[in-house]
Amino acid sequence: MTWKQNGIKHDTKNNRVRLSKGANHKEHPKAWEYILIEYETHPGVTVENLQQVRAVYDKAKERWELHLVCKDEIETPDAPGNETAGIDLGICNFAAVAYSTEQADLYPGNRLMQDGYYFPKEIAKCDDSGGERATRLHKKWSERRTHFFHSLAKHIVERCVEQEVGRINVGKLAGVREDDNGDSKNWGRHGNLDLHGWAFDRFTGILTYKAKVEGIEVVEVSERDTSKTCCVCGRKDDNQRVERGLYVCEEHDDAFNADVNGAENIRLDINNESNSESSASLDEDRSTGWLAQPGVYLYDLSSGFQPQAQVVDCKP
Ligand SMILES: [Zn+2]
Numbered sequence: 001m002t003w004k005q006n007g008i009k010h011d012t013k014n015n016r017v018r019l020s021k022g023a024n025h026k027e028h029p030k031a032w033e034y035i036l037i038e039y040e041t042h043p044g045v046t047v048e049n050l051q052q053v054r055a056v057y058d059k060a061k062e063r064w065e066l067h068l069v070c071k072d073e074i075e076t077p078d079a080p081g082n083e084t085a086g087i088d089l090g091i092c093n094f095a096a097v098a099y100s101t102e103q104a105d106l107y108p109g110n111r112l113m114q115d116g117y118y119f120p121k122e123i124a125k126c127d128d129s130g131g132e133r134a135t136r137l138h139k140k141w142s143e144r145r146t147h148f149f150h151s152l153a154k155h156i157v158e159r160c161v162e163q164e165v166g167r168i169n170v171g172k173l174a175g176v177r178e179d180d181n182g183d184s185k186n187w188g189r190h191g192n193l194d195l196h197g198w199a200f201d202r203f204t205g206i207l208t209y210k211a212k213v214e215g216i217e218v219v220e221v222s223e224r225d226t227s228k229t230c231c232v233c234g235r236k237d238d239n240q241r242v243e244r245g246l247y248v249c250e251e252h253d254d255a256f257n258a259d260v261n262g263a264e265n266i267r268l269d270i271n272n273e274s275n276s277e278s279s280a281s282l283d284e285d286r287s288t289g290w291l292a293q294p295g296v297y298l299y300d301l302s303s304g305f306q307p308q309a310q311v312v313d314c315k316p
Pocket of ligand 1: 230231233253
């Protein structure tokens with residue numbers, strides 16, 4: 001049950017909210033009947049700019065709760081710097097991030113994948129698909145995903161602040177799904193986009209919000225050819241097959257982590273023509289070691305993202 005602003009009267013002095021009853025719940029449609037609630041807040045918390053009140057039943061605690069939704073306007077600070085980071089989203093590595101300081105981070109998606117196998121299996125075991133146990137499993141699965149997205153976005157934004165990033169380029173998956181140029185190769189790369197497209201959209205939304213709080217802009221850029229192009233010499237290889245997660249450039253005889261190569265191409269925004277002058281293709285003096293040796297952060301429900309010694313195999 002939700003009350004919008006016209007059904008809410010907020011008495012900020014006395015910490016009270018008056019909620020109007022719907023016409024069908026009153027003795028008479030025009031009767032003056034209200035639900036009056038009084039609330040207490042933690043010290044230092046003020047309830048203001050009340051937008052919405054929601055009544056939510058907490059099954060575990062067996063009680064109704066009222067959620068007060070407030071609008072909190074924050075001033076966006078100056079960006080931590082002028083650098084650009086690039087993020088490539090995928091299945092095996094949910095995110096690969098490339099920084100201009102020749103550093104890269106990988107965030108394996110193994111936790112998400114494990115859940116993606118475990119929960120549907122458990123839910124299928126339930127006798128009644130709409131039953132209590134199935135509902136509880138769906139809810140738990142969704143909470144775990146949401147938690148993962150929030151922790152990941154937080155970690156990436158913290159790294160971006162350290163790296164003096166003012167702009168994060170994210171590969172634009174929506175474009176892949178929407179445009180009709182028949183470029184189906186992109187589909188194979190990300191697996192089933194129907195299944196994962198929404199997860200990427202959801203994550204990008206959370207990241208955009210968390211980055212904005214730090215003054216960092218998130219920009220979706222085209223990820224066309226970002227997995228086929230060598231981010232060091234700019235050579236495009238249509239036959240590039242990613243083996244053991246490696247991108248191999250025969251042109252200048254080197255091998256990188258394939259997802260980091262993609263993230264670096266997204267950082268460079270190789271499809272943006274105004275960038276072509278400054279892009280990697282002219283710059284073969286760059287060091288390449290970092291492209292093969294990203295930092296790896298493994299997710300743990302209790303401790304968040306922890307640095308890992310090496311790249312994790314892509315297994316559910
Ligand atoms: Zn190359």
